C-alpha cells in the first residue's frame with residue numbers, strides 16, 4: 001500500500017479512536033493520539049512505532065470487523081512500522097520481505113571473506129581451541145568491524161531522519177535523564193503490559209508470556225554482548241588469549257546468554273504461530289520470523305562453538321558462527337532488528353510530550 | 359461445537375453454523391435440563407449468570423448476536439456510577455449515597471419506584487468490588503471527556519473489554535453460551551415458565567430450566583414499537599447500539615401478563631452525527647460541541663438552551679430536544695475559538711469562512727441563519743470572553759433572547775465557522791417489566807412469577823422515569839443482575 005493510502009486509512013481509524021478514547025489505559029499511543037487533533041504522516045508513524053503490538057485495543061474495540069467501521073489499530077500500525085523499517089535505511093532495500101535474499105547474500109559474502117582470511121594466514125602460535133588458530137586476529141577484527149560501523153552509521157542517519165519526520169527538533173534530543181528513562185521503558189517493555197493485566201497475545205486473554213520471552217531474549221543478547229566485551233578486555237588489556245576455561249566470565253556469560261536467546265526466540269516463535277493473524281500483516285509476520293531465525297542462528301552457533309571447542313568440528317562451527325555474527329551485523333539495519341531504534345525514539349518523544357502533564 | 363474458548367485465537371472460532379458438529383452440540387445443549395437459562399448476553403445477563411454460578415447453579419446463556427458482536431449495548435459502555443465514601447485509584451473523590459440520591463431525584467421526574475431506586479443505590483456500593491472479583495479491570499478516568507472522574511468508574515478498555523472479561527470468568531465457571539440464538543417465545547403456565555423457544559439457524563429448540571432470567575435489553579432497536587409512542591418521528595432516530603434489542607422477550611412477558619414499569623416515552627437519547635450509521639454507531643458518533651456553540655433546527659432557529667448545565671448532566675436531554683424538531687434534525691454550530699474545547703467529531707465538521715457559506719453547506723437558509731447568529735451574538739455579554747470558563751458553570755449568559763443560553767455564551771464571531779448535522783440517537787428505552795426486590799417479575803394482578811426474573815434495561819423503568827445519569831445503565835444491570843442470578847439460583851438449587 002503506498003504511504004498516502006496507509007496514512008489515509010490510519011487517519012480514518014484514528015479519528016474514530018480520538019472520538020472514543022476507550023483504549024486510553026492500555027498504552028501511551030492513545031494519550032499521544034489525544035494530544036494530536038489533526039494527524040500528519042509523521043504523527044501516525046510515531047504512533048505506530050510507539051505501539052508495542054499487544055493486541056488489546058483490537059480485542060477491546062466494539063468497532064472491529066464485522067462492524068462496519070472495521071477498526072484494527074494493531075494491523076494498520078504494523079503496516080506503518082514495516083513502512084518505517086523500509087523508509088529510513090540506506091540503501092532502501094525495498095521491502096523487509098526481501099530480507100531472505102539479503103541474508104543469503106550477506107552470509108555468502110561473510111563466509112567468502114572469512115575463508116579468504118583463513119587461507120591467507122594461519123596463526124602459527126595460537127593454542128588449540130583458540131579462534132586464531134584458524135583466522136588471523138586482525139582479519140577477524142576487520143571483518144567484524146566493517147559491518148558494525150556500517151550498521152551504526154546507517155542507523156544513526158535513519159534515526160535522525162525519523163526523528164525529524166515525527167516532528168522532533170535537534171535541541172529536543174539533549175535530555176539525558178529523559179533518554180535514560182525512555183531507554184529503560186523500552187528495555188523493560190514497560191508498555192507491553194496492556195494497562196496491567198498483560199497483552200491479549202497471541203489469543204484473546206491477557207497474559208505476559210510474550211513480554212517474558214522478549215525480555216529473556218534481550219537479556220540473553222545482552223549477556224552475549226557482555227561476554228564478547230569481557231573477552232576483548234581480557235585479551236587486549238590482560239593479554240589472556242582464548243580459549244578461556246569453562247568457569248570464566250566470557251564462557252559463562254556466553255553460554256547463559258546464548259541459552260537465554262534461544263529460550264526467548266523459541267518462545268516467541270511458538271507464540272507467533274498461534275497469533276491471531278488478523279491483527280497483523282504477512283509482511284510483519286515474515287519480518288518477525290526472519291529476525292527470530294537469525295537470532296536463533298546467532299545464538300545456536302555461538303553455543304555450539306563453545307560446546308564443541310575441543311572437538312574436530314570446532315573449525316567448521318567457528319567459521320559458521322563468525323560468518324553468522326558478521327552477517328547479522330551487516331543486515332541488522334535492514335531487518336526488524338532495527339525496530340528498537342525507532343521505538344526508542346518514539347518512546348523518548350512521548351516522554352518529552354507527556355512530561356508537562358506529570 | 360465445543361464451547362468457544364477465548365484461549366484459542368478468536369479467528370479460529372469462526373465456524374459453519376450449519377456444520378454437523380455445531381448442530382450436534384446444539385442438540386446436546388438443549389437436550390439437558392438447566393438450572394437457569396439467562397436470556398441475553400450483555401452486562402445484566404453475564405452478571406446474572408456469574409452470580410448464579412457463584413451459588414453452584416448450572417447456567418445456559420442465550421445470546422442473539424454472533425460471537426463477534428456479542429454484548430448488546432453493554433459492549434459500547436465505558437463506565438459505571440456507584441456510591442462510594444472515599445477516593446481510590448479509580449475515582450477522584452467521595453460520592454456518597456446521599457449525593458447520588460439527590461442526583462437521581464434531580465433528573466426527569468425522579469426515581470419511578472423510590473424503594474427499588476434506594477435499594478439500587480445501596481447495592482451499588484458493593485458493585486465495583488464484585489466486578490473486580492469477577493474479572494473486570496479498571497482505568498483512571500479518561501482525559502478530556504465529561505469530567506466524570508469522581509462519580510464514575512471507567513472500565514479498562516471499555517465495555518467490550520468488560521464483556522470479554524466476564525465471558526472468560528463465565529467460561530471458567532462452566533456457563534454454557536450459545537450465540538446466534540434468539541429466544542422467540544416464553545412458554546408460561548400460570549406463574550411459572552420452565553422452557554423457552556430458541557431459534558438458531560433455521561431450527562427451533564426448547565431450552566428447559568428451573569428459573570429464567572430475562573436480560574435481553576429494551577426495545578430501542580424496534581422502530582415500529584418506538585413509533586407507537588413517537589409517531590413517524592421515530593423513523594428518523596438513530597439507534598446507538600446493536601439491532602438485537604427489539605423487545606421480543608419484553609413483548610412475550612407483557613403478553614404473559616407482566617405488569618409494566620416506566621414511561622412509554624422514557625428513554626436515553628443524545629445528539630449523534632446525522633451522517634453516522636442508523637444502527638450500532640456507538641460512542642464515537644455523539645457530538646459534544648453543543649455547550650460551546652449554538653444549535654439550530656431545519657428552519658435555522660435556535661430551540662433550546664445549549665448551556666443549561668454541565669454537559670454530563672444535560673447531554674441526554676438533546677435526543678429528546680431534537681426529536682421535537684421538524685424532521686428530527688438539528689445543526690450544531692461553533693466557531694474557531696471553540697474548536698478545541700471538546701472531542702473532535704468522527705466525521706469532521708463542515709466549515710466555512712462565513713455563516714452564510716456554512717449555511718449553504720449545511721443546506722440551511724443563509725439569510726435566516728446569519729440573522730439567528732447575529733441576534734444571538736448581540737445577546738451575549740460584552741465581557742463574555744473574559745469570564746468564559748469551559749471547566750464549570752461560568753454563568754456567562756445571554757440577555758433578551760428566547761431560548762436563552764445560560765452558560766458559556768460566547769458570540770460566534772471567529773472564523774472559520776463549523777457545523778455538523780445532528781439527529782436523536784437512542785441509547786436505550788426505559789419502559790419494561792415491573793419487578794420486586796428479588797428481581798421477580800410482577801404480574802398485572804399484583805402477584806409474581808415464581809421463577810421468572812429480570813435485570814438490566816428490560817426493567818430499568820422501575821428506577822428511571824425520563825432523565826438519566828451517565829453510568830447508571832450499568833449500575834442497574836449490575837445490581838439487578840446480581841439479585842436475579844442469586845434468587846434464580848436459590849430457587850433452582852433448593
Ligand SMILES: Cc1cc2nc3c(=O)[nH]c(=O)nc-3n(C[C@H](O)[C@H](O)[C@H](O)COP(=O)(O)OP(=O)(O)OC[C@H]3O[C@@H](n4cnc5c(N)ncnc54)[C@H](O)[C@@H]3O)c2cc1C
Pocket residue numbers: 397398399400401402403420421422423428429430431432433434435436437438439539540541542573574575576598599602603604605606607639640641784785786813814815816828829830831832833835
Ligand atoms: C453508545 C452507548 C454508550 C453507553 N455508555 C454507557 C456507560 O458508559 N455507562 C452506562 O452505565 N451505560 C451506558 N450505556 C447504556 C448501557 O449500555 C445499558 O444501559 C446497559 O448496557 C444495559 O445492559 P443490559 O444487559 O440490560 O442490555 P444489553 O447490554 O443491551 O444486552 C441485551 C442482550 O440481549 C440480547 N438479546 C436481545 N434480544 C434477545 C433475544 N430475543 N434472545 C436472546 N438474546 C437477546 C442482545 O443480543 C444483548 O446481548 C451506553 C449505551 C450505548 C448505546
Ligand code: SF4
Pocket residue numbers: 016017018020021022023024057058060061062063071073515516
Ligand atoms: S480501538 Fe476502538 S475502542 Fe479503542 S479507542 Fe479506538 S475506537 Fe475506541
Ligand code: SF4
Pocket residue numbers: 023026027028029050051052053054055056057058073074077191
Ligand atoms: S496494540 Fe497494544 S500497544 Fe498497540 S496501540 Fe493497541 S493497545 Fe497500544
